[in-house]
Amino acid sequence: MSKLIDKFFPFLLWWPMVGRHTLKADLLAGLTGAVIVLPQGVAFATIAGLPPQYGLYTAMVTPIIAALFGSSRHLVSGPTTAISIVVFSSLSGHAEPGSAEFVQLALTLTFLAGVYQFAFGVARLGTLVNFVSHTVVIGFTAGAAILIATSQMQHVLGIHVPSGESFAHVWMDLFTHLEQLDPRVFGVAMFTLIVAVLFKRFLPAWPNLLLGMIAGSLLALGLGGEAAGLAMIGEIPGHLPPLSSPDFSLTAIRELAPQAFAVALLGLIEAVSISRAIAAKSHQQIDGNQEFIGQGLSNMVGSFFSSYAGSGSFTRSGINYAAGAKTPLSAIFAAISLMIIVLLIAPLMAYLPIAAMGGIILLVAYNLIDFQHIKKILQISRSETAILLVTFFATLFLHLEFAIYLGVLLSLVIFLSRTSTPEVITLAPDPTMPKHSLINVEKKPLAQCPQLKIIRIDMSIYFGSLTNIQRLLNRISDEEGINHILIVSSGINFIDLAGAEMLVQENQRLMQRGGGLYFTDNKSRVCQFLRKGHFLQEIGEDHFFATKQEAISHIFGKLNHKICARCDKRIFKECETVPQEEPVSSLHPEPKEG
Known part of the structure; x- marks a missing residue:
């Protein structure tokens, strides 16, 4: 009976660990995580084609549910770059990014992805993630990083590019209209990026992305702000996540079910791989099936609180562990701290230039590319190189969900090929x-x-x-x-x-x-x-x-x-x-x- 209770309420397993010492450590780690996720949430929502506040809503709701029903003590869930770009790719053909219809579809996609993940966990399919080559994730992430950077070039250069164009057409338009480059827009974007890089280089403990955005905003104000043609993000509503409802019509479910499966699969790969990477340091046992259930519930519940699809974040989870977090309460404290911060500073977001956000997203995209592992793969394994390149180019030139399936299929084919020739x-x-x-x-x-x-x-x-x-x-x-x-x-x-x-x-x-x-x-x-x-x-x-x-x-x-x-x-x-x-x-x- 106790095992059954622990399965449905896994937080009862770590709750006895909570004490005065752990509360202090978790609170400090949570405050650090809240400061980190503030600029990330805005940036990731922009990548997903959603209004900026939806990234913050996701960072407020998703971590709480995932922490209570997952198995990792240090995993911090929320918006991520890879899933954000898949959300944008999956929905941009159905509705105008940023519109009310686009938001409605994003919530439906999130709910369906959560249902897939929850069903996988209940069916105890946690070991399926082991069959997805890490090279697939590296290739997909590198390709997604290039796509993210490409989507922001118009905001960084000040050159208008029609929405919905392919990767190749965007770059053709940029080179064709390069004479339209706005030096003020480009200057704000580069200044933001350079300040963020310098803070990361010389003061790594400081929130470099947030400070970079502040520096870019001050420069934009000095150049004349909106009056000088520098577009601003606009004021973010200073309130907690409002209630919402996905579209449960058969038409919407039929249209989004395939894309939701890709989002679910990518989210599970991210969450479980990050959990295991950190567990190797913390010497904790990870239950893959419970992690599936936690991620599924976080997306299902989040879709009713204006949150789009989320997963485990390597950056925030790594910082959470490094900051001394002891229990999953740190992720809950991070979400609560973010709520308080948003209520206090939401009006200031009206002064954030889109160019500065573009510079920050370029930096985020660059950090996504795992150059060290890519170099190692290219040097030591032809088969892994094939998986990497196929996934990378499929991400750039095909639909993202198809790129994920293709990479997974290729890794399985190579796995079967290897095991079919026994030693x-x-x-x-x-x-x-x-x-x-x-x-x-x-x-x-x-x-x-x-x-x-x-x-x-x-x-x-x-x-x-x-x-x-x-x-x-x-x-x-x-x-x-x-x-x-x-x-x-x-x-x-x-x-x-x-x-x-x-x-x-x-x-x-x-x-x-x-x-x-x-x-x-x-x-x-x-x-x-x-x-x-x-x-x-x-x-x-x-x-x-x-x-x-x-x-x-x-x-x-x-x-x-x-x-x-x-x-x-x-x-x-x-x-x-x-x-x-x-x-x-x-x-x-x-x-x-x-």
Whole structure:
């Protein structure tokens, strides 16, 4: 009963940790997070095509629900750049960005994404995220960063670009109308960016994005503000998130369901990967299924409080951990602190130039690109490079949700390709070792028995790998003439139905040739499956052994001892029981010359 309660109310697990010491640490971490998310929330909402206040609403509601129903003690949820650009890409074709209809669609998209995430968690599909290559996330994020920067170039340069244009057309328009560049707009954007970079470089503890925005606003006022042609964001409503309602019509659900799935998948990848990255430092166990449920509930509830799709933020979560947060209360304190800050300073946002926001977003986009990992991928792995480049270019030139699916599909294809070619190692006993331990013959050249082949398969035997394994077994019997094959199964984690049927077939083929297929060091899970499917009986229980020595001793009794008598390898201890015939040359010595 207690486990069931903990599942539905996971915050009861960490609530006993709360005390005077943790409250102080969490409050300080929360205040730091609130200052960080203030400029980020405005920037991310702008990227998503929503009014700026919706980014702040998301940062007020989403972290509270995710903290209460997730599993990580340090994950801070809210608006993120990657999801913001997917929201914009998914909805810009359905409605004008910033319009009431666009906002309504964004809320519906958020609710549907939350339903997907919650359903995945309830169905205990948390391990699915493990099959998404981290390279996909790196490639997608790098592509999204380029798209984010591209979307802000018109605000940075002061050049008008028609809305809804593709990545390539935007840059064509920018270069075609470069003479329209407004030096004041460009100056404000660059000044904002440079100030933010300098504060990050020399005073990293200070809120560099917020200070950069303040510096850009002061410069814009000095240049004449709106009177000089510098557009402002406008005043943000200074109140808490208002109630809202997604559109539950069948038409809206049918239109947005595919895009919502992409948002849900990306959000889960972000949240779980960030949780695990920080948990590696904090030595905390992360429950992927519970994290799915927490993210799903945060988006579902958030859609009724004017919040758009959110996920875990690496920047804010990392700062939360570094600031000394002890429990998820830090994320809740960050949300409450942000509410108080917004109520106090919302009117000042009217003096924030769009050019300054563009400069900040350029910096955010640059920081999204993981240059270190990209360089490493390009240097060490062709397959990972292919995943990276395909995902990156698909993000730039195709629909973003399709780019995510394509990257995930490609990573799965390469994963299946790798596992379909198992590593098979040939073993032989080393006579120099006390117990004649079996050694990889590629590491140490050892003599091998001409009648018994010993191999170790370091991969599961399933439908994807059985063709290669069957081809190997055929080659051993046909080309090497060895029909007794012992498989050391310590590296086989599971065998599926197709794999078991193949082993039965191969054993029958070898037995017809006077040999057989034998197994040792089998894992209990594999044995239980083979026994349950009656494959153990079909192969023969006398073909399965607990130890290598027991297997070799039994198989040796089935070998052709006439061949053993003439063999000069004598690699097994049992070989000593068979008298060795003297070479013909020693029985009939050739006459000496002279």
